[in-house]
Amino acid sequence: xxxxxxxxxxxxxxxxxxxxxxxxxxxxxxxxxxxxxxxxxxxxxxxxxxxxxxxxxxxxxxxxxxxxxxxxxxxxxxxxxxxxxxxxxxxxxxxxxxxxxxxxxxxxxxxxxxxxxxxxxxxxxxxxxxxxxxxxxxxxxxxxxxxxxxxxxxxxxxxxxxxxxxxxxxxxxxxxxxxxxxxxxxxxxxxxxxxxxxxxxxxxxxxxxxxxxxxxxxxxxxxxxxxxxxxxxxxxxxxxxxxxxxxxxxxxxxxxxxxxxxxxxxxxxxxxxxxxxxxxxxxxxxxxxxxxxxxxxxxxxxxxxxxxxxxxxxxxxxxxxxxxxxxxxxxxxxxxxxxxxxxxxxxxxxxxxxxxxxxxxxxxxxxxxxxxxxxxxxxxxxxxxxxxxxxxxxxxxxxxxxxxxxxxxxxxxxxxxxxxxxxxxxxxxxxxxxxxxxxxxxxxxxxxxxxxxxxxxxxxxxxxxxxxxxxxxxxxxxxxxxxxxxxxxxxxxxxxxxxxxxxxxxxxxxxxxxxxxxxxxxxxxxxxxxxxxxxxxxxxxxxxxxxxxxxxxxxxxxxxxxxxxxxxxxxxxxxxxxxxxxxxxxxxxxxxxxxxxxxxxxxxxxxxxxxxxxxxxxxxxxxxxxxxxxxxxxxxxxxxxxxxxxxxxxxxxxxxxxxxxxxxxxxxxxxxxxxxxxxxxxxxxxxxxxxxxxxxxxxxxxxxx
RNA sequence: GGACGGUUAGCUCAGUGGUAGAGCACUUCUUUGACGUAGAAGGGGUCGCAGGUUCAAAUCCUGCACCGUCCACCA
Numbered sequence: 001x002x003x004x005x006x007x008x009x010x011x012x013x014x015x016x017x018x019x020x021x022x023x024x025x026x027x028x029x030x031x032x033x034x035x036x037x038x039x040x041x042x043x044x045x046x047x048x049x050x051x052x053x054x055x056x057x058x059x060x061x062x063x064x065x066x067x068x069x070x071x072x073x074x075x076x077x078x079x080x081x082x083x084x085x086x087x088x089x090x091x092x093x094x095x096x097x098x099x100x101x102x103x104x105x106x107x108x109x110x111x112x113x114x115x116x117x118x119x120x121x122x123x124x125x126x127x128x129x130x131x132x133x134x135x136x137x138x139x140x141x142x143x144x145x146x147x148x149x150x151x152x153x154x155x156x157x158x159x160x161x162x163x164x165x166x167x168x169x170x171x172x173x174x175x176x177x178x179x180x181x182x183x184x185x186x187x188x189x190x191x192x193x194x195x196x197x198x199x200x201x202x203x204x205x206x207x208x209x210x211x212x213x214x215x216x217x218x219x220x221x222x223x224x225x226x227x228x229x230x231x232x233x234x235x236x237x238x239x240x241x242x243x244x245x246x247x248x249x250x251x252x253x254x255x256x257x258x259x260x261x262x263x264x265x266x267x268x269x270x271x272x273x274x275x276x277x278x279x280x281x282x283x284x285x286x287x288x289x290x291x292x293x294x295x296x297x298x299x300x301x302x303x304x305x306x307x308x309x310x311x312x313x314x315x316x317x318x319x320x321x322x323x324x325x326x327x328x329x330x331x332x333x334x335x336x337x338x339x340x341x342x343x344x345x346x347x348x349x350x351x352x353x354x355x356x357x358x359x360x361x362x363x364x365x366x367x368x369x370x371x372x373x374x375x376x377x378x379x380x381x382x383x384x385x386x387x388x389x390x391x392x393x394x395x396x397x398x399x400x401x402x403x404x405x406x407x408x409x410x411x412x413x414x415x416x417x418x419x420x421x422x423x424x425x426x427x428x429x430x431x432x433x434x435x436x437x438x439x440x441x442x443x444x445x446x447x448x449x450x451x452x453x454x455x456x457x458x459x460x461x462x463x464x465x466x467x468x469x470x471x472x473x474x475x476x477x478x479x480x481x482x483x484x485x486x487x488x489x490x491x492x493x494x495x496x497x498x499x500x501x502x503x504x505x506x507x508x509x510x511x512x513x514x515x516x517x518x519x520x521x522x523x524x525x526x527x528x529x530x531x532x533x534x535x536x537x538x539x540x541x542x543x544x545x546x547x548x549x550x551x552x553x554x555x556x557x558x559x560x561x562x563x564x565x566x567x568x569x570x571x572x573x574x575x576x577x578x579x580x581x582x583x584x585x586x587x588x589x590x591x592x593x594x595x596x597x598x599x600x601x602x603x604x605x606x607x608x609x610x611x612x613x614x615x616x617x618x619x620x621x622x623x624x625x626x627x628x629x630x631x632x633x634x635x636x637x638x639x640x641x642x643x644x645x646x647x648x649x650x651x652x653x654x655x656x657x658x659x660x661x662x663x664x665x666x667x668x669x670x671x672x673x674x675x676x677x678x679x680x681x682x683x684x685x686x687x688x689x690x691x692x693x694x695x696x697x698x699x700x701x702x703x704x705x
Numbered sequence: 706g707g708a709c710g711g712u713u714a715g716c717u718c719a720g721u722g723g724u725a726g727a728g729c730a731c732u733u734c735u736u737u738g739a740c741g742u743a744g745a746a747g748g749g750g751u752c753g754c755a756g757g758u759u760c761a762a763a764u765c766c767u768g769c770a771c772c773g774u775c776c777a778c779c780a
Contacts, residue, residue, distance in 0.1 A: 006740070198780095209780065223780090260779060268780040277778030337779080383709065390708075390776065474775095542728080543718050548710085549773090553717070555729055562742040573739030627719080627727075642739075 004575065004687065008568035010532030010561075013679045017131055020682070025068070025695050027138045028075040028464075036072035037467040038064060039448050039497075040137060041480070042145060044083035045119040046090050049129040051506045051540070051552055052473065054524040057133040058537040059503060059622060060471050064136055065675035066617050069698040075464050077451050078130060079143035080123050084407035084440035085188075089180055089345035091115050091406075108405050115406045129525060134533050134678050136694065141460075143451045145443045146408065153450035154443045155411040155423040157491055161359065162412075162421045166490070167400070169419075171355045173272075173279040174399050175340065178297040179347025182403040183356055185439055186396065187478050190343035198335030199319065200264075202327045204242030204251060209264040211337060213318050214311045217245060217303045218290040219269035223281060226255035228266050245322060246304035256281050274351050289353060297350060357401035357410060357436070367489040368392050368482065377485065379500045380620055381547040384474060391478050400439045407437030445483035448496040470497040473505060474547055501620055504549040506540070527557055534677035535561035541626045541676060563630055564680045567673065570638045571684040574666045577649055581659040596654055599661035602641060606668055607701045613672050614698070626676050633669055641665065668699045 024030045038060050043053055060076060068074040088103075091114060095101050103111045123144070130137070143150060161167040174183040196211050206222055222240075224231045236255040241248055251269075258281060259268060272282035273291045282289060294300055299314055301307045306314045322328045340349035369392055371377045372385055379385045401410060413420045413431035420426050425433065446454070448470070452461040466488070470481065481500055488496035527536050538560035544550045581593075595603075609632055616625035641662075648658035666684075674681040674693055685693035 004739095007742075008740095211780080258778075263779050270780080275778080275780080277780075280778070387709070387775065394776070478775095545719090548718095551717070553729085556717075558742080559729060562740095565742045566740065569740035569743085571739085576739070624719080631727080638740085639744080643744090 004572045006569070006572075008532075008565045008680055008683075010534070010564070010679070012683060013134070013528075013533055014132070016679050016682050016686075017134060019686075020136060020692065020694055021131075021139070023692055023694070025692065026076075026136050027140055028073045031068065031073045033071045033073045035075065035464050035468075036064075036067035037075045037077070037464040038469050038471060039451055039467055040076060040078045040135075041472045041476075042079040042081035042143070042444070042447065043126050043130075044081050044086055045122040045126065046083055046086045047122065049126055049133075049524060051522050051524050051527075053129075054133055054536060055503055055506050055540045055544070055550075056471060056473070057130060057135045058540050059501070060469075061133070061135050061137075061537075061678070062541070062617075062622055062675040063469055063471070063620075065678060065694065066698070068136070068694065069671065069674070069696060071697065073463075075141070076135070076137040077141050077143065078127075078135070078137040078139065079145070079447075079451060080126060081444060082119060082144065082146035082407065082440065084437060085180070085182070085184070085342075085344045085346070085402060085404055086440075087115060087119060088404045088406040091118055092180070093345070103405065112405055132525060132528060132533065134537070136678070141451070145440070145447070145450075149453065150443060150446070150450045151408055152423065153446050153454055154408045154438065156455040157442075157446055157487065158411050158438070159421055159423055160491060164490075166360050166363070167357060168360060169355060169357050171353060172358070172397075172399075173276050173351050173353050174356055175342075175349045176295065176352040176354065177342040177346040177348075178295060178350045180342065180345075180404065181295060182346075183354065183399055183401065184342050184344065184346065184349070185399050185441075188343050189340045189349055191338040192341055193336060194339050195334055195336050198332040199322075200329035200331070201322060202329055203244070203267075203269055204240050206267045207265045207329050208267055208269050210269075211335060212315075213322065214299065214303075214306075214315045215271045215274050215292055216269065217299075217306075218273070218292050219244070219271060220249050220251055221254050221270050221282070221285075221287055222251050222267060223254045223256050223259050223270055224267045225257060225259045225261045228259075228261045230261075230266060243325070243327070245318065245325075245327075252287075254281070254285055254287070256284065273353050276351055279351070279353070291353070293350060293352075295352070356399050357412075357434075359398040359400055361395050361397055361486070364486050364490060365392055365395060368485050371485055371489065371495050376495050377498060377500060380502065381545075384477060384500075384502055384547060388477060388482065391482065398439075400442050401434075401436040402439055403435075404437055407440060408443055410434040410436050410438060441479050441483050444480055445487035446491070448484055448488060449492060454492075465492070466495045467497045469499045469501055471501045471503065474502040475505060477502065499620075502547050504544065504547055507549055507551045522552065527554070531557045531561040532564060532679065534564045534679050538563065538626060538630070538676060541622050542630065543627075544623050546620065560630075563634065564677060566634055566638060567677070567680055568684065570633070570642060571666055571670075571687075573642060574662045575687060577645075578659045578663050581656065581663065593656045593660045595660065596648075596657045599648075599657045602661055603664060606665060610668060610672060610699045611701055614700075617675075622676075629669070629673055629676065633673070637665055637669065671696055671699050 020026065028035065040060065041056060043049060064074055064076045092103055095103065158167060175186065175189050177184055198209055198211050199213050200207050200209050201213070203222060210216060234253045236253060238253040240251045240253070242251045258277070259266065270278035270281055271292065272278045272287065272289045274293060290302060291300060292302055293311055297311050299306050299309050299311060306318060319328065341347065342349060369389065372379065372388060379388065411421060411423060412434045413426055414434065415431045420431060425431065448467050449461060449465050452458060452465055454461055470484070472480065484496045488494060524536060535557050539552070539557035613625050613628060645658045645662055648654040670681045670685055670693060678694070682693045
């Protein structure tokens, strides 16, 4: 015992992890009991792990280790996400920066090779980092959203939805990223505030306002509210000759209730091809659609002398011409509005009318609502349920086709105007597969069951689905959680999980949101090297309530490094002082330890404390459980109970009782602390035990061993 | 324009009706046989503002302010 170092050495953590992993107990096949399952949110293979990942790994590992110790057949299935658009945009950016090339210069095959090399490198690093966090997940079942098994699941899901009429191809207005040259879904659009110039233009007898004069070439409808008295003399359908940018056009008056009479002059012209709201007005009144800007942001022949110019360059010239023609009434320089951008590392969104694949969500809304409203799925914290309902109310058909190359290619083939959808290509020659790929969230939506071997009816699927807990950030409630519910309800007619635990975002010290694309991520591995994994885990858990953001401070982590050392030294004290206590098997037959009433009371309090911790863990209240454990160990056990045990140990009449009390206190607390601080607790346990703390039974009242 | 969250000690946050709490930071002391990554003691808050309910409000109600987030077809 003299050999135990005075300071806890966290550099032994990787060895402890090897011990766990080689034991086989990460794999539920080696466990018994009622299944308990969590699917790990697969990190994107776009970068390294950041502290947000460290947080979810910690939270899920706490639940998993707690479950395992309580005798559950525990499965935590790890994996990674190909993150189609995020990964592709990263590679494209690198390619352009390093070689001045675009993906089109390389070609589809060569480009994909590069992406795969990159993804593999990142994957290997991520997996190493997940291990370093102490995650007790089953590596034998690891999955990737783009591997063979998951690809089959994706094609199968697509076909089933296609056959059910839930997936259709339609020509509609979509969000076009003219930089990445692909569509993105409504949810991926990020609106950014911007101050711009707002132009008031003369349009015949009217004055219309626009922030985008370069889209106005084809405007031949002038729209106003039917009840606007200022324009009561103009009739719906009435035609007027007006002088416009490139000469005379015939304008048609349209009365539509969506026009806000309070805004500007109460009159507007519309550009149905490049504006979602205008598109709807045009649809309602059966108007013409004309494309003005191409996929690259270049003006088409309709722009006359401005054709073939990029909109950025053309705008000032167009304004100049309008001014020269006397059509420019005035300019409001401080007009604030929002511009749409692609949140996944792309560029400005330019609405376009395009033929794309969509998921018809109208019939799927009902089950999505019902599962949560009925309480079959519980969201923690509860306030997010309302946000979820509101999102579903506003949900429109989900555009799932992307014009990028990295991802699941759409399982549809064309030939002579015929369409064929299946999980395999048609046997006869001559069919050409749709070149588009699927939204990455389409494959993520299948995650709870694609990971278990679906569409095959595997034992794993029967055993572990629906999963118990889905733990993730509130920022992907819509992207991911909602889509999983949608997919699982339709394809399996079952919920994907019972409880959704939403954690907040870890922010940097300036409270800035960390994100993969912003590049302000903090490397948790650096923190681990200095303070140890247990310290980081505690720093991320204490004070972290579901749904609330948490700024990360190094001071806090340092405090828990000190706590790990405190645990180590308290253990050292106990172990050094119980050497002459007979082991449980050799007690009895005259060797029974008679507990003093004082020590009995301490153990009764321990029982009470244990059940409080258990209750908090059952309620997903990890922050308070961790805080309580910290206080109890340090300020009750170390400061008081250990100090008061010193004279008892010196008293031959009380010594054995104190020894038994101390070792019981220590072992129970090691078990309670283990889900939170697995490394230091296991390292201490290993000093005197041949088996693993990881699979000890969770302490319960009266069954203390 | 809607909705939600926050506003408590220098900092980060707990605390949902009954004499203000924790961690870190700060002050003083302890030269140490478990640990100085420690121990003991201590200072520090009119709990955003204004009303109201109550014997009693940080805690419930109303309004306001500021910060933050989400949603929404203001051309």
